[in-house]
Amino acid sequence: MKNAIKLYLRYISVSIQSQMQYKASFIMMAIAHFAITFIDFIGVWVLFDRFGAIKGWNLPEIALFYGMIHMAFAIAEAGARGFDTFDSKVRTGEFDRILLRPRSLVLQIIGQEFQLMRIGRFTQGFIVLCWAMWSLNNSLSFIKVMLIIISILGGTFLFIGLFVLQATLSFWSVQSLEVVNMVTYGGVEIAQFPVTIYDSWFRKFFIFVVPLACVNYFPAMGILNKTDPLNSPAWLPWVSPIIGIVFFILALQVFKFGVRHYKSTGS
Amino acid sequence: MRAYISIVKLRFMLLIQYRVAAIAGICTQFLFGFVRVMVIAAFYASSTAIQPMSYGQTVTYIWISQAFLGMLPWNGDSEIQEMISSGNVAYELCRPLDLYNHWFCRAFAQRTAPTLLRAIPLFIVTLFFLPEKYSMQPPNSLASFGAWILVTIGALMLSCAITNLFNISMLWTISGDGIKRLLPAVVMIFSGMTVPLPLFPTWMQPILRILPFSGLVDTPMRFYLGNIKPSSIVPFLFHQFIWTFVLILYGKWLISRGLKRVEVQGG
Numbered sequence: 001m002k003n004a005i006k007l008y009l010r011y012i013s014v015s016i017q018s019q020m021q022y023k024a025s026f027i028m029m030a031i032a033h034f035a036i037t038f039i040d041f042i043g044v045w046v047l048f049d050r051f052g053a054i055k056g057w058n059l060p061e062i063a064l065f066y067g068m069i070h071m072a073f074a075i076a077e078a079g080a081r082g083f084d085t086f087d088s089k090v091r092t093g094e095f096d097r098i099l100l101r102p103r104s105l106v107l108q109i110i111g112q113e114f115q116l117m118r119i120g121r122f123t124q125g126f127i128v129l130c131w132a133m134w135s136l137n138n139s140l141s142f143i144k145v146m147l148i149i150i151s152i153l154g155g156t157f158l159f160i161g162l163f164v165l166q167a168t169l170s171f172w173s174v175q176s177l178e179v180v181n182m183v184t185y186g187g188v189e190i191a192q193f194p195v196t197i198y199d200s201w202f203r204k205f206f207i208f209v210v211p212l213a214c215v216n217y218f219p220a221m222g223i224l225n226k227t228d229p230l231n232s233p234a235w236l237p238w239v240s241p242i243i244g245i246v247f248f249i250l251a252l253q254v255f256k257f258g259v260r261h262y263k264s265t266g267s
Numbered sequence: 268m269r270a271y272i273s274i275v276k277l278r279f280m281l282l283i284q285y286r287v288a289a290i291a292g293i294c295t296q297f298l299f300g301f302v303r304v305m306v307i308a309a310f311y312a313s314s315t316a317i318q319p320m321s322y323g324q325t326v327t328y329i330w331i332s333q334a335f336l337g338m339l340p341w342n343g344d345s346e347i348q349e350m351i352s353s354g355n356v357a358y359e360l361c362r363p364l365d366l367y368n369h370w371f372c373r374a375f376a377q378r379t380a381p382t383l384l385r386a387i388p389l390f391i392v393t394l395f396f397l398p399e400k401y402s403m404q405p406p407n408s409l410a411s412f413g414a415w416i417l418v419t420i421g422a423l424m425l426s427c428a429i430t431n432l433f434n435i436s437m438l439w440t441i442s443g444d445g446i447k448r449l450l451p452a453v454v455m456i457f458s459g460m461t462v463p464l465p466l467f468p469t470w471m472q473p474i475l476r477i478l479p480f481s482g483l484v485d486t487p488m489r490f491y492l493g494n495i496k497p498s499s500i501v502p503f504l505f506h507q508f509i510w511t512f513v514l515i516l517y518g519k520w521l522i523s524r525g526l527k528r529v530e531v532q533g534g
Binding site for chain 2: 029049053056186189198
């Protein structure tokens, strides 16, 4: 296990070094990525400027949701690139080469690239989060910071799990990407707002099927010290980010199932 | 002239074949539209102030802008980018066609074919098969409908001009990359895709009105909804026309400069 982590870190440092070869390009892409993802927040700000509140939630509270989910997604985007481009690996036969290597399959795929430019989205999420905590006059206890970090990690695992499922679909279909984009990029847009604003059936889907609410909404209830309009138990905020990790583990099992039944098309 | 028309026809016929991608696109647009509609519904329910657009109008705005996403200049022609990076653009220069016009015709097909495939089903579903709360409204009047058709054509031409600027900017590798990433975000927010323009703060309205991007989505929407009387169509058509004209001139100048510095490295 320790060996695997060392190898992963090696892979990542190679990937980062190669990206840093083109420093100007990297900086520009990171700034562009920051600007593009920040547009989302501008959209949110415009709506609050006009309407003042959304079903009892104000802008700083929404900024908390926004910041957490964008930071989680940014890390997932950066790290799970190998799964994102998995369908082309299957098509070209590159996947067969990876299977032949004497190290873990998932390690190979995850180690393929660590996209530094996603730091753009991460930074704007972080800035929005800091602004939210500052505006909410929320006393930052150590416990709360830990909760924020854990829920972001849970969110990261959830999104990586979704990327893994997307990769698994490419074993069986060519046109899988768009469908999963709906829950990854769509998921970010959905989780920007507390799930209470959505209709019941929609809300249930994103609590029980794609547990976005577990890594974002419920922990936020703990951070905001708010009584949950959905009447969830008081211990839930501290436990629910784990659901993101569980989701990832389940997704990996599905992926391994797909690998076991994989028949190569030849190269 | 006949050559250009046949280019449009051929490219259009080719792009119309991508039915499966269209289905995926329809699902994605539908989900994103639905999320935005739910968010807007929550916002409207949270405020009793009079808004520049009624709730029903805003919902219609969101649905139609999602349906016409394909017509928005959010990307360039990927085949042209391939041609430029591989150097095959040299072949294009040998043809007895003006390169700018050639690419403009490709852009015309690129902005119409996928849009038709996606817009028609989306219109049908959102107009007839959604509950009252989330459904799209029919046009305000027959005259409004006619005005909408006219400004949509204007928006299409404007979009082709901007798409062509995308294509031309690929002749410069670093800046082209930057523009490829930044321009879509700028287009999204200033055209009214992210948030309907009438909902932006009042102080921003004059700026939004002057910028070319409002002509892409916002102007057609205002006429469809009857927000602006069909009789006032001339200044808006003029706005679209002037910007299209300016951007075409700029594009033609840019392409001649870009081609001068193209170095084809054999092969």
